[in-house]
Amino acid sequence: MLTVHHLGVSQSERIVWLCEELGIPYELKRYDRDATTRLAPPEYKALHPMGTAPVITDGDVTLAESGAIMDYIIGKYGKGRLAVAADKPNFADYLYWFHFANGSMMPSQMAGLGAKPAEEESPRARYMRARCDRAWEMVEQRLGKAPYLAGGEFTAADIIMLFPLTTMRAFVPRDISKYPNILAYLKRIGERPAYRSAMQKGDPKMTPMLS
Ligand SMILES: N[C@@H](CCC(=O)N[C@@H](CS)C(=O)NCC(=O)O)C(=O)O
Numbered sequence: 027m028l029t030v031h032h033l034g035v036s037q038s039e040r041i042v043w044l045c046e047e048l049g050i051p052y053e054l055k056r057y058d059r060d061a062t063t064r065l066a067p068p069e070y071k072a073l074h075p076m077g078t079a080p081v082i083t084d085g086d087v088t089l090a091e092s093g094a095i096m097d098y099i100i101g102k103y104g105k106g107r108l109a110v111a112a113d114k115p116n117f118a119d120y121l122y123w124f125h126f127a128n129g130s131m132m133p134s135q136m137a138g139l140g141a142k143p144a145e146e147e148s149p150r151a152r153y154m155r156a157r158c159d160r161a162w163e164m165v166e167q168r169l170g171k172a173p174y175l176a177g178g179e180f181t182a183a184d185i186i187m188l189f190p191l192t193t194m195r196a197f198v199p200r201d202i203s204k205y206p207n208i209l210a211y212l213k214r215i216g217e218r219p220a221y222r223s224a225m226q227k228g229d230p231k232m233t234p235m236l237s
Contacts, residue, residue: 027051027052027053027084028045028050028051028052028053028082028083028084028099028103029052029053029054029055029082029083029084030042030045030052030053030054030055030080030082031055031057031070031073031079031080031081031082031083032054032055032056032057032079032080032228033057033059033066033070033079033080034056034057034058034059034228034229034232035059035193035196035229035232036059036066036079036080036193037079037080037092037189038079038080038081038092038228039189039193039224039225039228039229040080040092040096040185040186040188040189041080041082041092041095041096041099042054042224042227042228043185043188043220043221043224043225043228044096044099044100044104044108044182044185045099045224046220046221046223046224046227047108047185047218047220047221048099048100048103048104048107048108049220050099050103050104054227054228056228057069057070057079066078066079073088073090074088074090076090076091078090080092080095081095082095082098082099084098084102092127092128092186093124093125093127093128093186096182096185096186097109100182108180108181108182108185109181109182110176110181116176116177116178119175119176119177119183120176120177120181120182120183123168123175123176123183123187124176124181124182124183124186124187126161126187127183127186127187127189127190128186130157130161131161131165131187131190132189132190132194134154134157134158134161135158135161135190135194135198136198137151137154137155137157137158138154138155138158138198139197139198141155141198162200162202162205162208165187165191165205165208166205166206166207166208167207169207169208169210169211170207173211173214174211175187180218184215188215188221191208191212192212192234192235192236193232193234193235195235196235202237209237212236212237213236213237215236216234216236221234
């Protein structure tokens with residue numbers, strides 16, 4: 027049985043949501059963050075040497091890293107659904123946005139954790155903030171041209187990209203009122219039954235950060 031180990035308010039919400047979208051059987055195990063450090067508790071850290079969420083277990087397999095887990099589930103249980111095949115015109119768009127999530131968007135936002143006020147920033151911090159602003163601007167422009175990141179249809183690229191647009195703002199706040207296309211997109215996503223059900227199962231006490 028596929029087990030999704032979900033750390034509260036974390037990137038593992040992606041995996042719960044993917045399973046709900048695919049409608050596949052899975053067991054959900056929830057773990058709360060340590061009340062003082064806000065990090066994963068020892069029993070979560072024991073699942074994988076990296077000690078980060080998400081992690082899945084499936085028979086003998088223990089797998090971490092959001093993108094790897096999503097590819098594994100889509101390939102093994104989803105019959106390729108929610109990915110874009112190599113013979114489709116938007117294959118490159120799918121790959122780009124899927125990998126942009128953890129390759130660029132998340133690292134630029136992580137650099138803002140515990141950031142100092144803009145006037146006290148180091149040159150490195152300023153550089154990272156500019157990268158982060160550029161990433162948000164690119165997403166805004168993309169969503170002005172297509173309803174979903176890979177094009178006309180909802181895909182796994184939307185699932186992996188949603189965390190930095192939503193729950194990550196609980197850690198690195200950002201005013202998103204200047205991004206109308208992103209706001210309209212978040213509203214559309216919030217209407218998806220699978221998203222609502224994933225968030226309800228994974229983080230019942232949290233209101234999804236869709237505005
Ligand atoms: N690139 C990794 C990042 C994983 C990661 O940093 N997860 C955070 C949760 S959002 C975590 O586990 N934080 C708790 C901790 O480090 O104890 C992935 O996508 O799986």
